[in-house]
Structures are given as C-alpha cells and as structure tokens.
Amino acid sequence: MLTTRPRGTNDIMPGEVETWQYLERQLRHICGEYGYAEIxxxxxxxxxxxxRGVGDTTDIVEKEMYTFIDRGERSVTLRPEGTASAVRAYLEDKLYAGPQPVKLYYTGPMFRYDRPQAGRYRQFHQFGVEVFGSNDPAIDAEVIAMGMDFYGRIGLKNLELHVNSVGCPVCRPNLRRQLQDFFRPRLAGLCPNCRERYEKNPLRILDCKESRCNELGSEAPTTVDCLCDSCQAHFESVKEHLKLLDLPFLVDRRLVRGLDYYTHTAFEIMAPDIGAQSSIGGGGRYNGLVETCGGPPTPGIGFALGMERIIMTMKSQGCAIPESPALDAFVVTAGKAAAHAAFNLLFKIRGAGISADKDYLNRSLKAQMKYAGKVGAKYVVIIGEEELKQGTAVIRDMAAQEQSTVAMGEVIRYLLDKIQHTPL
Structure with missing residues (x-):
C-alpha cells in the first residue's frame, strides 16, 4: 500500500524528532571534546x-544484508554497519598519509533484514567512532570511556560495561582447535547455523542466540583461556586504564561480538532494565581490517551505539529530554492591507534571529489567537486596520496575559528585549 511504510522502518515525527536532534547535538559536542572529526x-x-570486511560467516553477511544488482550489473549493498565504510574511506581518501592516529565519527541509517522487535528495525540508526593508527591500550580505554561518558551525560543509569579480549591471529588457531575439539561430540545438538560455523569459524558458536547452543557451549573454552602473551598483556593494560578512570567493568569471557573483524579488545554496554536484548552499544579493536580491505597493516578500534536502543532506554529510565524551544512570536492580522504589512514584518522579525510564523489559512482574528496558543508562541504581534493607520502593533505576552502597544519600527527591538529576559 502506498500509505504504509515498509516493515521494520519508522517515521520520526515532530514531537519525537526533537529527541533525536538533542542526542545528535550531544554526540557532536562530545566528539569535539575528544578530538574526533565527522565523516x-x-x-x-x-x-x-x-x-571481506564484516566476514562471510557472520549473520549480517549470511542472512541480513540488503544486496541488489544495479543497472551497471554491479552488486551493491545498503550499509549494514559503519566500520567497513570508514576503513574504505580511510584508504581511498588517503587519510593514512596525514597525522596519525585518525579519529573519526559518523551517524546515520544502517540496514539489516532482520526480524523487527523493540528497538531493532530493518532501517536503524547508529552513531559510531573509529580510531586508526594506534595500538596503545590507552586508546582502547578512551573509546570505551567515551561511550560511557556520553550515556552519563544524557542521564542513563545502572549500565553495565562488559569487556573481553578475543585474541589475535597468533592465538586464534589454538582457540579454534580447542573449540572444535569441545563441540565435536556435541555437533548434532547445535543449530544448523552453528554446525556450519563449526568448520568455518567455531568462535561464532559462542555468539549464537539459540538457547540450545548456549547450553551446549556453557563449558566451552573461551578466548581468555587461549590468549597469547601479547594479547594478555594488552588486555591487562586496557583494564588498568579503565581502573584509572574509575570505570566499573565486568570481564565477560563469552563476549565475542557479532563481526569477524574483531581482535584483542571487545566490549558491550548493557542496560539490564530494558529486557533480554539489553545491549545498547559496543565495539572493539580490529587490527587486521584495514589490511583485509587492501591497505597496509594498521591498528584500529571503534564502537557503534544504536540510536533507537538509546531512546528506548531513556524512555524506560525516565530521562529528562530538553523540549524544543517554543515559537517566539506569532503575527496575527485583520484585513488585507494589514496582512501585507504583517507579511513584510514577519520576515524582518525572522531576520533578527527571532523565530516567528503567521496564519496561512485566512482564519478569523479569534481563531488566529487560538492557534498561536496551541503552537506555544510566547508573544503575539497583532496588526489590524486601526494599528496600520497609527503605525503601531499590539504585542501580547501569552504567559502573562498582558499586552502593550508598540510603534511598528520598535517591534523587533521590543521582542528582542523581552525574549532575552524571558526566564529559561
């Protein structure tokens, strides 16, 4: 139907979009403080x-991507996540030739063909950060702390930070052997996807959402059990840096994230009070991804936060959201000549930096006043035939229910003075 939006998508309407704008302002502000530039x-x-980037054994690639052939017979995909695109841009636009590390952030829609549920949609929105060029455990801690800092600023509470290390190409083969040895006698009980993962990437079994796979793998070897000395030292340093920042965390030995490119640090931020699907953001290090995409060996780390999940958590926790500013002024008229003069005045008012509007439905004077009240205008500027003759306007303070007669040439000065002194 033409009047029905596609399943798994949403319209963000006035009254709700202000929340999104508030979050986006907060995100851009914190990125400026931390030295991240937008991409x-x-x-x-x-x-x-x-x-190549996300990994052909992930659920995203196997089941969730929106892929199609364009008119040039090329296979293209609506982006399911932001990191691979950031890596491609880092290489194509030669950001590696500039000062390192490169610290980037982005926000926008992503697309995954998944079963829609609370806070999870087929078109969803992510905010993400990426850092290229540093393997310092301190930058891992900074990225994690930045996510937690943002959540704190918007008022979220009772969050849990889960951290883990998923190893590197040196220690992964050992983990792979141990996992295959563990799951070999349990293979028949795994879900069809995990039976395929057993050969391709048994680490993915630890990330399965099927309860039977979780039960069968409850005693399986974990990444922490198999870390090489270098990965162990890196992980210990990340934890030390988090402690320096007084950031409480839980070491989650089964946390592997859902993408193949992760190495070393992995983390998730949980809001336990929103239900079983409690993750509201996460990320980790991906030291091999730039090389996988055709670039030189380059360390990287980042995170992505789901905007819909954040908003759902804010509502669940009753977080205060600043209201959108009310309209400063509404121009009300009576008579055609007055309407022409008011139209000219309206644009002069706006040009002075005052938000203003007028009636465009030829309502009566009474109806215009009523509408001005509905839209929350702070002041109403009234111009009728009599005011036009005298070169004046009546300005009504809608909160105080008081009004004054002001010379037409002084209307803007009067409004600016009143608005500047209006209590916040």
Whole structure:
C-alpha cells in the first residue's frame, strides 16, 4: 500500500524528532571534546567491501544484508554497519598519509533484514567512532570511556560495561582447535547455523542466540583461556586504564561480538532494565581490517551505539529530554492591507534571529489567537486596520496575559528585549 511504510522502518515525527536532534547535538559536542572529526560515507557500497570486511560467516553477511544488482550489473549493498565504510574511506581518501592516529565519527541509517522487535528495525540508526593508527591500550580505554561518558551525560543509569579480549591471529588457531575439539561430540545438538560455523569459524558458536547452543557451549573454552602473551598483556593494560578512570567493568569471557573483524579488545554496554536484548552499544579493536580491505597493516578500534536502543532506554529510565524551544512570536492580522504589512514584518522579525510564523489559512482574528496558543508562541504581534493607520502593533505576552502597544519600527527591538529576559 502506498500509505504504509515498509516493515521494520519508522517515521520520526515532530514531537519525537526533537529527541533525536538533542542526542545528535550531544554526540557532536562530545566528539569535539575528544578530538574526533565527522565523516559521511555513502549509504550503499560495493558488496565485496562487506563480504571481506564484516566476514562471510557472520549473520549480517549470511542472512541480513540488503544486496541488489544495479543497472551497471554491479552488486551493491545498503550499509549494514559503519566500520567497513570508514576503513574504505580511510584508504581511498588517503587519510593514512596525514597525522596519525585518525579519529573519526559518523551517524546515520544502517540496514539489516532482520526480524523487527523493540528497538531493532530493518532501517536503524547508529552513531559510531573509529580510531586508526594506534595500538596503545590507552586508546582502547578512551573509546570505551567515551561511550560511557556520553550515556552519563544524557542521564542513563545502572549500565553495565562488559569487556573481553578475543585474541589475535597468533592465538586464534589454538582457540579454534580447542573449540572444535569441545563441540565435536556435541555437533548434532547445535543449530544448523552453528554446525556450519563449526568448520568455518567455531568462535561464532559462542555468539549464537539459540538457547540450545548456549547450553551446549556453557563449558566451552573461551578466548581468555587461549590468549597469547601479547594479547594478555594488552588486555591487562586496557583494564588498568579503565581502573584509572574509575570505570566499573565486568570481564565477560563469552563476549565475542557479532563481526569477524574483531581482535584483542571487545566490549558491550548493557542496560539490564530494558529486557533480554539489553545491549545498547559496543565495539572493539580490529587490527587486521584495514589490511583485509587492501591497505597496509594498521591498528584500529571503534564502537557503534544504536540510536533507537538509546531512546528506548531513556524512555524506560525516565530521562529528562530538553523540549524544543517554543515559537517566539506569532503575527496575527485583520484585513488585507494589514496582512501585507504583517507579511513584510514577519520576515524582518525572522531576520533578527527571532523565530516567528503567521496564519496561512485566512482564519478569523479569534481563531488566529487560538492557534498561536496551541503552537506555544510566547508573544503575539497583532496588526489590524486601526494599528496600520497609527503605525503601531499590539504585542501580547501569552504567559502573562498582558499586552502593550508598540510603534511598528520598535517591534523587533521590543521582542528582542523581552525574549532575552524571558526566564529559561
């Protein structure tokens, strides 16, 4: 139907969009404080980028991507996440040739063909940060702390920070062997996806959401059990830096995240009071991803926060959200000549930096006043035939229910003075 939006998508309407704008302002502000610059990448990319970058054993690539053939017979995919695109831009636009590390952030829609549920949609929105060029455990801690700092600023409470290390190419083969040895006698009980993962990437079994796979793998070896000395030292240093910042955390030995590119540090931020799907953001290090995408060996780390999940958590916790500023002035008229003069005045008022509007439905004077009250205008500027003759306007303070007659040439000065002295 033409009047029905596609399943798993949402309209963000006035009254709700103000919350999004508030969050976006907060995100841009904190990124400025932490030294991150904005990047904007295409909504679709060549499919190969995600096959190589995200990993062909992930649920995203296997089941969730919106992929199609364009008119040039090329396979393109609506971006399911932001990191692969950031890596592609880092390489294509030669950001590696500038000062390192490169610290970027982005926000925008992502697309995954998944079963819609509370806070999870087929078109969803992510805010993410990426840091390229540093392997310092301190930058891991900074990225994690930045996410927690943002949540604290918007008023979220009772969050849990889960951290883990998922190893590196040196220690992964050992983990792979141990996992295959553990699951070999349990293979028949795994879900079909995990039976495939057993050969391709048994680490993915630890990330399965099926209860039977969770039960069968409850005693399975974990990444922490198999870390090489270098990964162990890196993880210990990350934890030390988090402690320096007084950031409480839980070591979650089964946390592996859902993407193949992660190495070393992995983390998730949980809001336990929103239900079983409690993750509201997470990320980790991906030291091999730039090389996988055709670049030189370059360490990287980042996170992504789900905007819909954040808003759902804010509502659940009753967080205060600043209201959108009310309209400063509404111009009300009576008579055609007055309407012309008011139209000219309206644009002069706006030009002075005052938010203002007028009636465009030819309502009566009484109806215009009523509408001005409905839209929350602080002041109403009334111009009728008599005011026009005298070169004046009547300005009504809607909160105080008081009004004054002001010379037409003084209307803007009067409004500016009143608005500046209006209590916040």
């Amino acid at each position: 904007r990448t295409p909504i679709f990319e060549h499919t190969e980028l995600f096959l």
